[in-house]
Amino acid sequence: MSLAQTLIDPDLDQLAATFAASAAQDASAALRAWEDGLAQLDAPMRETAHRLAEARLAWPARLALNATPEGSVVLRQWAADRQQRPALPRLPFLSQRAAYQYCASLVQQRGSRQAANALRQGRLLVLGLRRDTSTLVNKGRGSYDDHIVVLNGWQRRGSVAFFPGNTEPSAQYAHRAQLKAGKPIDDRYKGVAFKKASLVAGEDVNADGLKDAGRLRAGTYFFKEKPDGFLDARAFRSTENQTVERDTDGDGRFLLNDAARIDSKLVGRTMYIHWGGADNVPVVNTWSAGCQTIPRNHYGSFLSAVGRNPSFFYVLIDGQ
Template sequence: MPELDINASADEVVGMLNRGQNREAAARLDALRLNQDAVVQEALDRYVAVRGQEHLTALRAPNALSAEDATALNPTLDRLRGATAAPRFPTDAETQNLSQAQQYDVYASVIGARGTQAARDALGTQDRVILGMRNENSTLDNNGRGEFNDRLVVVWKDADGGRHAREFNHATTEPTAQYDHHAGSDGNRIYADTQRQAPRLAASPGYEDVRTRKIEGDDVNGDRVRDIGRLAEGTVEMVRTEHASNGHTRSGREFSLRPSDEAVRNGANMVERDTNADGWFDSRDVNGVQDLNNSFKIHRGSNTNTDSAGCQTIGGGEHTAFIDTVRANPDQTRWQYVLTSVAPGQQQERAQAPAEQAPNGQGRAASDPRDPGHADHRLYTQIDGHVRALGPPYDRNNEGVNLHLLAEAKQAHLSDISAIATNNATATRAAGETLFMVQGRPGDPAAARVAVSADVATHATPEASLNRLDTINRNQPAAPAPALEDPQRTQQQEAPRRAHQ
């Protein structure tokens, strides 16, 4: 089968949309996607969703389509509506055999969907554009040293218009607890900015095994403890600076990148800070969203330590190649850096299973956690209380959201939901795009956490989620059925206060 030109194929479909050939465009898109790998299908959908945005939005307007056209087009419109959301994180195996042009299109389509106009404009030049893909993890992972489980990608076009991309898979975009003031001080620990000793401070729960370094961060909630930060999702213009080379240069310094002065001036709400010391960044962090400063660099990490206090770092011997790739255009002095989180797990693992009806085609399935005698009823009731506490829009499709979250909780082997939090509202993300189900004491770094796309949850149908639950429960050991209890009393006991926004 000839290689699909993702870019040209997207232009073909968008051209048909712009000529009003809506059903033909949907059919052509389906034909182009047929038998292609998922990573190629996703890139094609992203390009079409971005380039055809105006026309697609008009088609979704009330009464824009006849009943016949709606039946034909709505599946495609629904799929494209989600195409610009946080992307799936493709595995190394999925991209390693793609051509350079296809690799470029996979990642340039993410930049088009998640970046600013400045980043999209840079794709039309010979500038190198940098994409960061964040797999969220706790700052306490690896005893506070961090994990290289993110990806940086450099994409560009050559003088002849050829498309190129290079992946760097030993990267992180997250800070680490070793620099966090919440890890405590013995009275000799140093503040990084003043080089003064920090007063004695007991480590917060969960930080006892962190081998500390100098203290970074800012105290943003007034408790006299500095809060570690990270770049929020969005686009940041970077310029050249220097950073310690970890012994890789004679001078001890080497090329790195930092936010430009213009990026800092325009960087409102571009930093997230962990103020409740749970190792995560979400709506439970008081004053957890702050403005950008120029300390958030892209620089070298070590082989066994990310060395990140909030910077993007590259280890595994890949940093030199990264810098050589970034600097390959001698005329370039500014770099657009687009950072995005990747899709929560349920979008990465599978498409939602088709709905199944009860044997008689009506009513509830025989095994339904909404029934008090069901083994998962207690967990369902906990979720229901937390969703109601969040309020709109999550409570509008209440049963669909609850059952979808229950399936995700069961898939992740959670047995108790003590809180549901949302992502922070930042410069480029609305609050509540991601829901975080938490098992464990609020603020406890040892608590388990599962991220779920709010868009997927709010559009989920009870039938599809019940089908998933049946499959999950068949593959997991059965839990004992609970004693019957008053659901209203359970909700009152277990519903949390509204999360801080």
């Protein structure tokens, strides 16, 4: 690797390890070296580096940093960053290493402790990067504008594979789109390619007589192969009950002002990972009533990436 490429594509994990080790000894010097090491990076990769460093920081180093003005600023910035949605990547990454480090930093910051430990142990892990999208998009058929990422460190550390994906329900399965006298129950769903009444999905969590669409809430889940598959293909199901967000006002979005929006009781383990319609056809359909779906023309590659009969942590993150 050339010097120029080293400056713009450094080993961020090594930089983070060096910073974490030296901060306890001389916080000010460590910060100067840290900023020099990140000087050539764009904003998303600088954020990646900061997440990796925070994950490695032991208490003595935190105390030393907090005792300096510039160090306390950095710690406050890191705390604030955890409350914000991370910027989603613009593909392709400069290198496979950069892609892996970006994803690993998010797992370490946003995933459960068990998921972060699994990643450090080189175990298979799947990451979902969600871009908020209305359920009404594409005439209610959904959109593959999210990323489903397979991270695999076993025997070849740093393997990462990105796939187009969908992590939200499509309005074609919405109760509000059901037709009565030739019109949808909710006028906002006019033009939605409604499936049929028997396929309506959701739960009426706010007792208004309409089933509310749900999407898997950001967080960490553990998945295994679903023995009988789904939609005539291999599929994966959570080993424990899941939590979903409900669109209770029916505007096609999952927002804080949706009354009774958090549902941890009614969904069970029904938010699968499975294939959806192809994304290389004139009319794209994600086939999602709330599941995580991957286009069928990419699904074979996804299955190859996860292997036979896998079990894995799935870390779902809301991005921007």
